[in-house]
Amino acid sequence: MVSPLGRAVRVGLGLLFVGTLQTLLPNYWLALGHIDFMMIAVGLLALRSHFRSAVLIGAVGGLLQDSLAGGIIGLHAFAKTAVAAGLAAIADLFAVRGQLAEALIVGVATALEAMIVRSLLAFLEWPGTDTLPQIATRAAITGLICGIGTVGIPLAMASWKRRRRGGLRWN
Amino acid sequence: MQALSRTARNAALLLGLLLGFFLLMSVQVNRGSTLATARGAVTGVTSPLQRIGAAVGGLFTNTWGRYVGLVGAARENEELRRLNAELERRAAAGDAARRENQRLRRLAAAREILPGEWVAAEVAAREFTRRYEVVVINRGSRDGIAKDAAVTTAGGALVGRVLEANLWTSTVQLVTDPLAGVGGRLVSSRATGLVSGHGSDPLRLDYISTRTEIAEGERVVSSGEDGIYPADLLIGEVVSVDIGPPVPGTPIVSLMRGETALFKIVELRPAVDVLQLENVLVQLPSTEPPPAEDAETPAEPTGTGSPPGEDG
Numbered sequence: 001m002v003s004p005l006g007r008a009v010r011v012g013l014g015l016l017f018v019g020t021l022q023t024l025l026p027n028y029w030l031a032l033g034h035i036d037f038m039m040i041a042v043g044l045l046a047l048r049s050h051f052r053s054a055v056l057i058g059a060v061g062g063l064l065q066d067s068l069a070g071g072i073i074g075l076h077a078f079a080k081t082a083v084a085a086g087l088a089a090i091a092d093l094f095a096v097r098g099q100l101a102e103a104l105i106v107g108v109a110t111a112l113e114a115m116i117v118r119s120l121l122a123f124l125e126w127p128g129t130d131t132l133p134q135i136a137t138r139a140a141i142t143g144l145i146c147g148i149g150t151v152g153i154p155l156a157m158a159s160w161k162r163r164r165r166g167g168l169r170w171n
Numbered sequence: 172m173q174a175l176s177r178t179a180r181n182a183a184l185l186l187g188l189l190l191g192f193f194l195l196m197s198v199q200v201n202r203g204s205t206l207a208t209a210r211g212a213v214t215g216v217t218s219p220l221q222r223i224g225a226a227v228g229g230l231f232t233n234t235w236g237r238y239v240g241l242v243g244a245a246r247e248n249e250e251l252r253r254l255n256a257e258l259e260r261r262a263a264a265g266d267a268a269r270r271e272n273q274r275l276r277r278l279a280a281a282r283e284i285l286p287g288e289w290v291a292a293e294v295a296a297r298e299f300t301r302r303y304e305v306v307v308i309n310r311g312s313r314d315g316i317a318k319d320a321a322v323t324t325a326g327g328a329l330v331g332r333v334l335e336a337n338l339w340t341s342t343v344q345l346v347t348d349p350l351a352g353v354g355g356r357l358v359s360s361r362a363t364g365l366v367s368g369h370g371s372d373p374l375r376l377d378y379i380s381t382r383t384e385i386a387e388g389e390r391v392v393s394s395g396e397d398g399i400y401p402a403d404l405l406i407g408e409v410v411s412v413d414i415g416p417p418v419p420g421t422p423i424v425s426l427m428r429g430e431t432a433l434f435k436i437v438e439l440r441p442a443v444d445v446l447q448l449e450n451v452l453v454q455l456p457s458t459e460p461p462p463a464e465d466a467e468t469p470a471e472p473t474g475t476g477s478p479p480g481e482d483g
Contacts, residue, residue, distance in 0.1 A: 023296035023307065024224045030446055033299020051181045059188050069298030070305040070335065070342035074195035081192065085185050117300070124200045127349030127370075138300075 012060060015041060019064040034141040036110050038065050040149070042080050043106035046087040047096055054091075058084025072126070079116035083109050099150035107143020111135060222309050222339055225295040286401060288455040290314055291325075294448050295340055302446060303370040304348040305334065310453060312336045321400045321454040328442035329353065329393055329404040330451050341453070345445045346374065346406065354397035355406055355439075360384060363394045366406055366439065374407055376437035383435065385412045391439055401454070407439035 018041045026033035042061040046054035061084075062077030069076075087109055096102060114135040121127070292310040310316050322330040322343050331351060334344040344351055347368040355366035355376050364378040376391055389409045395402025415434040 020224050020296075023298055026297050026299045026302070027225070027294060027449075030299070030302070033297075033302065052184060055181070055185050055188060059192075062192075065298070068296065068307075069301055070307055071298075071301055072196050072199050074192035074199075078189055078192035078196070081185070081188050114300070120196065124196060126200060 011045065011057060015057070015061045015064055019061070019068045022065070023068045034138050035145050036113075036138060036142045038062075038076075039080070039083075039110045039113055039142055040106055040146045042084055043087055043109045043146070044102060044150070046084040047091045047102055047105065049088060049091075051085065051088040051092065054084045054088030055081055058082070072124075075117055075120060076113075078120060079113045082116060083113045086112070099154075100147060103143050103147030103150055106146040107139050110142040111139035114138060222295060225293065225309055287457050289323075289452040290316065290455055292316075292341075292451050292453055294451070303368070304345060304350075306343050306345065306445075306448060307340050308343055308451060308453070309340060311339045311341050313338050315455045316341050316453050317456050319399050320456070321404070323404055323452050323454075324443055324448075325450065325452060327404055329400060329406050330443050330445070330448065332399055333453065343451070346443070347371075347441060347445050352397070353400055353406060354394040355391045356394040356402075357383070357385060357409075358390045358392055359386070363396060364437070366391065373410055373438040374441055376409075376439055377434065379435045379437055381414060381433065381435055385409055385435065385437060387412065391437075405442045407441045409437055410440045411438045412436070413438075 015038070018037050022035075022037045025035075038061050042058050045057045049057060058081040059077055062075075062080035063073070065076040065080070066073045087105065090096065090105065096105065118135070290310055292308040292314075294306045295309040296307040297305070308322075316333055316336045318333055318336055320333040320336075322332060324330060329346055331343050331345040331348070333341050335342040345368065346353060346366070347370060349368050349370055351368040353366040354363060356363045357376075357379070360383050362379050362383045364376045366374050366376050368374055379385065387409050391406045391408065393400040393402055393404040393406060413436040415436050
């Protein structure tokens with residue numbers, strides 16, 4: 001049984017790892033920048049958490065993203081906190097079952113987060129560079145990768161375990 | 172009642188956080204401050220992680236690159252041999268005096284373009300949504316880097332300036348950032364203006380008089396008048412020239428003659444591909460006294476001469 005503090009530390013370290021990954025990967029292959037790994041992590045955690053935890057996860061994830069990427073601190077933190085709160089509220093109101101539903105929600109959440117960021121930049125009269133089609137592409141790719149990750153990886157692992165067990169019987 | 176209280180507490184937490192973040196953003200935007208202390212506390216933890224990650228990633232990329240390089244080595248070798256033969260033929264046919272002149276010009280330009288001390292750095296991280304605005308490099312204040320230091324490629328093409336120098340890493344504002352501004356100079360006419368970034372769109376050179384003759388392909392270098400960037404760093408080359416909007420209140424007759432605009436709209440292709448940026452040079456703060464007034468006049472770059480650098 002993991003204590004609440006232990007869980008918080010684990011989540012924090014996990015978000016730190018995801019944030020680092022998100023800023024490092026586009027250096028090696030720019031197309032990987034289309035995937036908002038932090039939104040996937042925050043989204044999936046928010047869907048599985050209580051409202052208060054979800055809000056804090058969104059805030060920490062966004063702050064880490066802001067500090068790692070450089071620029072205005074609080075921009076992604078604001079957007080991710082709001083989106084995480086929305087996701088937690090959805091998870092409270094409706095029974096979100098299945099990885100595909102989660103992936104779809106994360107995709108929509110990514111678009112929503114990008115729109116909030118864009119609106120904030122416009123409100124603060126701060127120039128932004130992402131266009132609406134780029135935001136839509138990013139949301140679709142993030143949702144797809146989330147789906148592949150949440151559905152594909154458990155399936156692949158289960159298949160691998162089955163094959164491994166089968167291999168033992170073969171002897 | 173208890174449920175209502177819990178809901179109210181949750182709502183208060185959410186609103187408090189959102190309001191806090193909004194105020195944090197407003198403070199930074201209004202005061203131009205980046206809250207160095209707060210960021211320093213966070214990056215103190217995250218930047219070593221970024222450096223380690225970049226190092227591990229670089230190791231993997233190098234290994235993979237060598238493998239891929241081996242596979243195509245034979246074909247590339249053959250191509251290089253052919254290219255080498257062609258170059259030797261051209262070199263033999265060229266004018267020795269002209270080549271000597273060009274070489275001396277290039278040496279003089281390189282010496283003048285990169286005065287002072289520079290430190291080499293690698294791009295350690297970038298956020299995709301801000302790919303035209305900032306990158307994080309793997310050198311920080313412990314390497315002597317200070318805020319507002321100029322950043323260039325090895326060839327002397329302007330990349331941007333250091334927005335923030337943390338202990339281990341630094342954030343570099345790219346020249347393509349819509350908030351970036353550089354004093355620019357056309358190399359032929361020597362007319363100066365302000366170069367501003369527009370993300371993925373071309374850079375823009377503003378405040379160039381309509382009387383100035385500008386040719387497509389003409390190079391634009393930093394003027395050094397902004398007090399941040401050294402003079403004569405290559406910024407880009409002209410891709411289009413247009414007449415600016417007319418001055419309000421101009422008579423229709425003058426409008427029809429097209430004599431009313433004060434400035435031209437000049438678009439530039441950046442000398443650096445910021446998306447492919449890997450290695451950069453960062454200027455270190457000068458410790459030497461400024462050069463004497465009667466110092467030798469620097470070699471003037473020309474529109475058709477050898478460029479200071481176009482690598483990214």
